[in-house]
Amino acid sequence: MFNQDDGIRSELLAEYIRRSAPSPDLYDLFLRLYTITDYSAGVYGADLLQKLASGRSDEQIDRMNSALADYPEELPIYRGEAEGSTDYRQAFSWSLDINTAFFFACRHGDQNHARIIRARILKKDVIAFNLECKEKEILAVPGIPFEVTVERLIGPDSPLVMPPRYxxxxxxxxxxxxxxxxxxxxxxxxxxxxxxxxxxxxxxxxxxxxxxxxxxxxxxxxxxxxxxxxxxxxxxxxxxxxxxxxxxxxxxxxxxxxxxxxxxxxxxxxxxxxxxxxxxxxxxxxxxxxxxxxxxxxxxxxxxxxxxxxxxxxxxxxxxxxxxxxxxxxxxxxxxxxxxx
Structure with a gap:
């Protein structure tokens, strides 16, 4: 699976999770493969993610709680999307950093479909995280984040700037x-x-x-x-x-x-x-x-x-x-x- 492209790797891993019993090893394997995958995260549904979370060991849970100890009980989280992105209602990847959301909304492609999603989540509902990287990523089961707002950004074809008035x-x-x-x-x-x-x-x-x-x-x-x-x-x-x-x-x-x-x-x-x-x-x-x-x-x-x-x-x-x-x-x-x- 490490040698496959993103789409094939994600499909294989999703099927492997379906056929496997929840366990700490399965949770670790998912994280190892997920961190090298940029696309096709939409194949993991809420049921698979809940299955992964249920298999975490006490040590894995304690490690996560310790890393989030200094954060408030309700975390503000952000997600950037563009044309072709997995819709936030099916997505599980969020960031604690608003600039990361703007990066993913605008990094390439059609700038006319960039959008920023803001939400909140309880610390206890975070199923995984990677706070060491620039992205400050956290993972959550789709549908769990609340107070969700979607903001459409302004691209070059927006009627707000085209035609240019000045x-x-x-x-x-x-x-x-x-x-x-x-x-x-x-x-x-x-x-x-x-x-x-x-x-x-x-x-x-x-x-x-x-x-x-x-x-x-x-x-x-x-x-x-x-x-x-x-x-x-x-x-x-x-x-x-x-x-x-x-x-x-x-x-x-x-x-x-x-x-x-x-x-x-x-x-x-x-x-x-x-x-x-x-x-x-x-x-x-x-x-x-x-x-x-x-x-x-x-x-x-x-x-x-x-x-x-x-x-x-x-x-x-x-x-x-x-x-x-x-x-x-x-x-x-x-x-x-x-x-x-």
Whole structure:
């Protein structure tokens, strides 16, 4: 069975479980084979999983209880699905990590069918787990998780973002990005003009999908801040100093017309939110503080969404600020290869 592909291995193992008596060895064999299998988990029904759970030894149960001892009695669990995934009503694999759910919802395939399932489960109902791996996986008999909610994510064909309502702003911003990077003769690989183009696209998608009302001045300030936000970078590493360099490039280009709100957005776009909040509270150069804070959140979230260019796990959805943004992860994944300038 170890040498078979996922489909054949799963079918063989399911049949083997049907023909075998429950035992600790059968439980261990299932876990060993399951951990090397990516697909076809839907062949195991609730009856087979209950059979496996009933064969666990006291030692196996105690080991699991010990590993979960520091967790609450009710565990929040998550599952990511896409087209072709086993439906959560027949599935038994969940994660304690929301980012793992987004990984499985968006890792490949059609980004228009990505969905996140949230639920809860009692610790006593967990039949197996693997907390050592990045996925923080737990196994549960289908139908046992409760308070289940299904959230459809937003892909590139969603009516919430297509057709793009802010196409004129996007085209204008792309032209500005091209001219700026050509003038400064730089285009760092991971934080260059393609990154800025994607951040612009995602920021406009956040506004459109979130039905956020910005006036023309606010949209212009946001667009300019995105165009200039990384122009001061000298490398692709961690470099908090580039924000001041980027702001100075903007100020030199704008001269006396440099907007304080744009300077703030550029300089604080990759700094801690507390620092940005403290500055906004103390400054007397920005009057529309609440609206500028909204622009800041849009820019930060759009910039964060493009972290999927390094891999989906590089984005921590818990750090996103606006409620609409996490829904756009599939769109961000598509944008990595879909945006050209």
């Amino acid at each position: 196409l004129d702003e996007y085209v204008k911003g792309i032209e500005q990005i091209r001219r700026l990077y050509k003038r400064h003769r730089k285009d760092i690989t991971d934080h260059g003009q393609l990154h800025s183009a994607r951040v612009l696209f995602l920021a406009l998608a956040i506004i459109q999908a979130g039905k956020i009302k910005l006036n023309l001045t606010e949209r212009t300030q946001l667009l300019i801040a995105i165009v200039f936000h990384d122009i001061g970078r000298r490398n692709d590493g961690v470099d908090d100093s580039h924000v001041k360099a980027s702001r100075e490039v903007y100020e030199n280009n704008a001269n006396s017309s440099a907007a304080p709100a744009v300077c703030f957005l550029i300089e604080y776009h990759c700094l801690d939110d507390k620092l940005a909040e403290e500055y906004l509270k103390s400054t007397d150069t920005i009057r529309a503080r609440k609206r500028t804070w909204l622009l800041y959140q849009i820019l930060k979230d759009a910039d964060a969404l493009d972290r999927v260019r390094f891999g989906i796990y590089d984005l921590d959805v818990n750090q996103l600020r606006l409620s609409i943004t996490h829904k756009l992860v599939p769109l961000a994944v598509t944008a990595v290869t879909g945006i050209k300038i």
